[in-house]
Amino acid sequence: MAQKTERLLPILTGQPVIPVLKIDRLDDVEPLARALVAGGLPAIEITLRTPVALEAIRLASRVEGAIVGAGTILNAADFGAAQAAGAAFIVSPGATGAVFDAADASDIPLLPGAITPSELMSALARGYSVLKFFPAEQAGGVAYLKSLASPFAAVRFCPTGGIGAANAPDYLKLPNVICVGGSWIAPDAAIMAGDWAEITRLSREAAAIARH
Ligand code: 3PG
Numbered sequence: 126m127a128q129k130t131e132r133l134l135p136i137l138t139g140q141p142v143i144p145v146l147k148i149d150r151l152d153d154v155e156p157l158a159r160a161l162v163a164g165g166l167p168a169i170e171i172t173l174r175t176p177v178a179l180e181a182i183r184l185a186s187r188v189e190g191a192i193v194g195a196g197t198i199l200n201a202a203d204f205g206a207a208q209a210a211g212a213a214f215i216v217s218p219g220a221t222g223a224v225f226d227a228a229d230a231s232d233i234p235l236l237p238g239a240i241t242p243s244e245l246m247s248a249l250a251r252g253y254s255v256l257k258f259f260p261a262e263q264a265g266g267v268a269y270l271k272s273l274a275s276p277f278a279a280v281r282f283c284p285t286g287g288i289g290a291a292n293a294p295d296y297l298k299l300p301n302v303i304c305v306g307g308s309w310i311a312p313d314a315a316i317m318a319g320d321w322a323e324i325t326r327l328s329r330e331a332a333a334i335a336r337h
Contacts, residue, residue, distance in 0.1 A: 127252040133234035134303075136168045136192055136214055137255065137283055141297050142331040143306040144169045145196060145285060148181040153316050158188040160321035161310070164328020170216050170306060172196040173203055182210040194236075201227040208233055216306075218259045220244065225251045236283060240264050245277050254279050255303065262287025267295050274301045290330060297336045304336075 137143070144166055148154055161169055167190045171182050174197050185193045194214035195207030204227035207215055212233060217224050220237035228235035238257040239248045248256055258270065261284035270282060284296050285306035296305045310331050315323045 128255060129232070129234040130255055133214060133236060133255060136194070136234075137236070137304045139192075140166050140168055140332055141304055141334045141336050142166060142293060142310060143194075143283065143285075143304055144310040144328070144331075145306045145308045146171045146181075146311055147174050147308065147313075148177055149175055149316075151177050151180055151184060153319070154181045154184040155188055156319065156321050157311060157316060157324065158185040158191045158193070160324040161328050162188060162190040164310075164325040165332030166310065166328045168192040168194065168214075170194045170196040173198065173207065179206055179210040182207065182212050186211045186213070198224065198235075200224065204228065204231070204235075216257060218257065220248055220251075220253075225253075242273075242276070245273070245280060249277075249280070255281050256283070257306070258282040258284040260286030261296070261305075262292070266292075267299065270296070270299055270301060274299070277301075290327075293331065294334050297334055300337050302337075 144161055182193055182195055185191055192213050195212035196216040198204050198215050198217040201223045214234050216236045218238045236257050238259045239245045281303045283304050288305050288307040289309040293305050296302050310327045311324050
């Protein structure tokens with residue numbers, strides 16, 4: 126089955142950086158999503174790493190302009206729960222047959238993770254050519270992605286993991302990178318302090334990073 130790239134690509138090409146969020150308090154969700162939208166990053170990924178994550182997806186989806194995806198999807202049950210919560214897109218750090226099967230049975234686009242050549246080949250065989258690359262810095266970063274470009278000319282990546290304002294421009298210069306993801310736009314300290322202006326400032330800075 127194919128990836129539903131006609132729905133995924135506009136989300137990933139619409140902004141150079143996808144904020145990756147870990148929500149601890151539901152009261153933070155709406156002001157945080159508004160701050161990111163105001164800063165030019167309407168597509169956001171809320172990770173299923175906290176007990177309130179699914180409710181956070183529901184709340185964030187109500188914020189005008191926000192395009193809310195679910196991240197850290199590890200299995201078919203997570204996929205189903207994220208879909209029921211209204212996620213507009215699904216992100217998984219890796220890929221399994223069960224997650225691909227869940228995506229095949231759904232209208233929601235999936236961004237699956239892959240790092241090794243064999244993982245890339247498995248994803249391609251399932252009809253997926255737009256892939257998350259996680260954990261980007263730890264797995265080999267820009268140099269590794271450059272070396273995948275020739276054998277995997279059809280693949281485009283969204284690297285995440287260890288990316289921040291300082292190294293995001295280097296990733297975004299690569300022709301096989303369509304966007305990057307990261308948590309640096311919404312630091313825990315700023316969320317805890319309710320410093321939404323700071324998050325809008327970081328979003329504006331990230332939204333302005335040039336792509337190749
Ligand atoms: C992810 O799931 O994409 C990563 O946890 C984001 O990594 P970062 O916190 O290093 O940006």
